[in-house]
Amino acid sequence: MRTGDTHPTTAPPAGPPHFPVDPIRWPDVAAPPPASPPRTAVAAAVVRRALRQLPLRVRFADGTELGKGGPVLHIHRPEAFHRRIGKQGLVGFGESYMAGEWDAPDLVAALTVLASHASKLVPAPLQRLRGLWALRQPSARRNTPLGSRSNISHHYDLSNDLFALFLDETLSYSSGVFRGLPATWGLLADAQRRKTDRLLDLAEVREDSRVLEIGTGWGELAIRAAARGARVTSLTLSSEQRDLALERVAAAGLADRVTVELCDYREARGTYDAVVSVEMIEAVGAEFWPTYFRTLDERLAPGGRVALQAITMPHERMLASRSTYTWIQKYIFPGGLLPTVEAIAGTVRDHTRLAIVRRDSYGAHYAETLRLWRERFTERAGEVAALGFDETFRRMWTFYLAYSEAGFRSGYLDVQQYSLTKEEIAR
Structure with a gap:
């Protein structure tokens, strides 16, 4: 048939998948x-x-x-x-x-x-x-201190076992940095370690550095920072992540150098030589971007460095959709909003004493990271089901990973690594 033709073809598509949808759960x-x-x-x-x-x-x-x-x-x-x-x-x-x-x-x-x-x-x-006509974000999903705890728990407290099924051995849930593309599963763990080490280098983390990590994940960055001889305070709102991160820190023999606190970033205290935050800003919300960056500023000692990894979207699309309620917000990341390069630069300039000194993008690397996660998740669908996650959940998670991968492959999404500094105060 001709392209764009609206007449019936001779071969109708295959029928829909058949599975029950739980009306209470979904x-x-x-x-x-x-x-x-x-x-x-x-x-x-x-x-x-x-x-x-x-x-x-x-x-x-x-x-x-x-x-x-x-x-x-x-x-x-x-x-x-x-x-x-x-x-x-x-x-x-x-x-x-x-x-x-x-x-x-x-x-x-x-x-x-x-x-x-x-x-x-x-x-x-x-x-x-x-x-x-666009759906509006529910006020209950605002990232207030109380709202953030609920939003983070919705995603990260699903099950450590679920995440372990599709993440690599480092349990890193953010973009890796590969030596070359395309990548294979066997290269993912090294790519994650390379990403983490690069962020620690950007923050100039060394022996006896005082490091604040905002967003623990499952502890990989804290472990690698402590292995350099740093003393790390890591903050998370996920009790599931905290428990496993502490187990991994102890197994690495670094419990004397790492503290993992169930704590909102706004509650952080003290000053640090380095502040590192990996793909946590996406959970902050535009309303609280100034607060987030002021926290980085206030916790960083003069002369110190911030290393930040952030997923970004086009600025004009963020402005058009920032009040809209999206599928990702409803099912995956309640309260989430991707920042933009322009928004980060403007917030840093207008609300902090920090200066951005370097920015590198790795969007193609995230597309490959997501592909590897998606393929692994698909391969282990039976094990996901055995954990109690039904077919609707598995389709939801597949759509989430594919949707995200498509964003990076199309160039609609990108991921940035930033280095920020705060100059010494003149005496």
Whole structure:
């Protein structure tokens, strides 16, 4: 058939996956939300208009095909698909995947096309009316000290065993830095150690350095800093992470050099020669970016260094969507918001005595890191199920990893390593 043709093809797509969706655990996935026929019809028209212009092959259950050719996307239940998007936008798009209403043989490739055209998917007139139709972030998800504890627990206290199934032996849950791309699973642990060592070098961590880590993870950075002879205070809001990090620190024989505290970054005290924070700013929220960077400033001794790793997005897209409630915020990272290079620079300039002295980006490395995690997660689906995570969860997690990978492959997302300094106070 001709590209973009809307007539039925001779080979309808494969049927939808069949699995039960628990209506108690997944109330918004179990059934599409109620929506008026006119609203659903408008959503269908907008969606189909966007799909016709994309380098995709979008195949509907009746064999109808849209798009200009490219990765295949099967829409098994068009009415439910359109109703969800009409009612909940991109949140509905993700929930529709979780429900098995659409699928893609190469999910990352299909999502990469969508990420590459993110700014053009919604017509300009509707973009200007975004405040009327876009879902708003719940006030309960604000990253206040109390809200942050709940938001962090939602993700990081799921299960240490779950994360151990798809992370490498370092249990590093952030982008690695590879020597070359593409990468293989056997290279991931070294890439994570290389990333960590590079951050410690940027912060000039050495023997007897006093180090503050904001965001413990599972303890890898604290262990490597302590192995250099540093004394480390690491802060986390995840009790699961803290427990395992302490076990790993003790197993490394470094318990006398590392303290792991269940503590909000705003509660930190003391001064340090180095402050390191790896992919934690994404959980801070725009409202609290000035507070976060002032904390880095206040905790850093004059002449000290900050090393920061941050995922970033385009500035104009952040400004347009920062009040919008997204699928990632609803299901993966409540209260999360990616900063931008411009926002970080402006916040540092306007709210601190710090100066950015170096910035390096590694977006392609994150795409590879996510690919390796996603493949590992898929390979171990049976073990994930054995931990008690159902098929809806596994589809959710697969979508999250693929969605994130697509963001980096398209260039929509990037990851930065920063070095910041605070000059000695003149006497």
